[in-house]
Amino acid sequence: MNSAAAGPPDPQVLLALARSAAQAAAGMLAARRPAGPQGRPEVAGTKSSPTDVVTEMDRAAEAMIADRILAERPGDAILGEESGESGHGRVRWIVDPLDGTVNYLYGLPDWAVSIAAEVDGSVVAGVVAVPRHREVFTAVAGQGSWLHPDGAPAIPLRCNDGVPLRSALVSTGFGYARARRVVQGEIVAVVLPQVRDIRRGGSCAVDLC
Numbered sequence: 683m684n685s686a687a688a689g690p691p692d693p694q695v696l697l698a699l700a701r702s703a704a705q706a707a708a709g710m711l712a713a714r715r716p717a718g719p720q721g722r723p724e725v726a727g728t729k730s731s732p733t734d735v736v737t738e739m740d741r742a743a744e745a746m747i748a749d750r751i752l753a754e755r756p757g758d759a760i761l762g763e764e765s766g767e768s769g770h771g772r773v774r775w776i777v778d779p780l781d782g783t784v785n786y787l788y789g790l791p792d793w794a795v796s797i798a799a800e801v802d803g804s805v806v807a808g809v810v811a812v813p814r815h816r817e818v819f820t821a822v823a824g825q826g827s828w829l830h831p832d833g834a835p836a837i838p839l840r841c842n843d844g845v846p847l848r849s850a851l852v853s854t855g856f857g858y859a860r861a862r863r864v865v866q867g868e869i870v871a872v873v874l875p876q877v878r879d880i881r882r883g884g885s886c887a888v889d890l891c
Contacts, residue, residue, distance in 0.1 A: 691773060693822045696799035697807035700775070701820060703750040704795045707743040707779060708811040711795070714739065715786065737787065740764050743779035743795060751775050774800040781810075782885030791815060796887040810887045819891040829891075853881045853889040 744762045751758065752769075759769035762777045775797060780786055782793030791814035798808040810819040819839075821827035829837040852873065856866050874880055883889045 690801050693799070693801075693806040693825075696773065696801075697809065697820060697822055699751060699754055700797040700799055700807060700809045701811075701818065703747045704797045704809045704811040705818065706750060707746050708795045708813040710746060711739055711743055711780060711786070711793075712813040714742075715789075737780070737783060739786070740780045740783055744777055747775075747777050747779055747795070747797065772802060776800060776805070778887065781887040782883075785884045790884065792883040792885045792888045794885055794887045794891075810891050812888055812891070815888075817891075847876055848878065850877045851879055851881065852877045853883070855882060855884075855886050855889070 741764050744764045748760050748762065748765075748768075751760065755771075755773065757769075758771040759767065759774040760777060761767045761774055762779065764779065776799075778796040780793060781796050782790075785791070786793040792812075793814070794810050794812045796808070796810045798805050800806065804823070806823045808821050812818070816832035818830040818832075819827065820830065827839045829839055831837070854866075854870070856863055870880065881889065
């Protein structure tokens with residue numbers, strides 16, 4: 683029976699695989715980071731600017747995730763932040779193996795492994811593992827999102843409703859290119875007086891969760 687006849691894969695099954703891969707990669711990253719403020723991982727290269735770094739651990743985590751996913755689902759495609767896109771399949775896995783690399787580099791706790799599963803062009807499930815906070819976040823399209831604290835029952839999540847702008851806590855991030863940062867700073871200067879406050883944790887995935 684071909685994949686089209688079999689129907690779309692179960693998002694919960696995809697979520698379970700994404701969660702297993704994310705937690706394995708997060709555990710590896712946490713265990714292999716040198717201890718202490720002076721024990722920084724080696725910078726392997728840069729991307730958009732000299733301050734937009736990638737470490738060997740980014741690449742190792744992405745390889746681990748790809749290996750685990752393809753061992754279970756060899757026909758799927760993977761879009762990785764470090765290695766780009768490979769494969770052609772109805773299911774595509776979107777992988778950020780280390781969101782918050784600079785935080786990881788400096789020993790700050792806000793970094794995460796983020797994996798989404800996309801079926802026929804629509805994201806149906808996702809997981810964000812935040813090992814230093816001992817938290818895992820999961821979501822399935824149409825079925826809600828959850829926080830899974832280590833050793834505690836899952837907590838359903840939802841967005842706040844009806845928050846006036848002046849009471850809103852806003853999260854943002856900044857690009858690495860100097861010209862973009864200048865514009866973003868100007869925007870923040872306009873927004874800040876109109877909201878409760880602004881947070882910038884250094885990992886978009888953690889901030890959104």
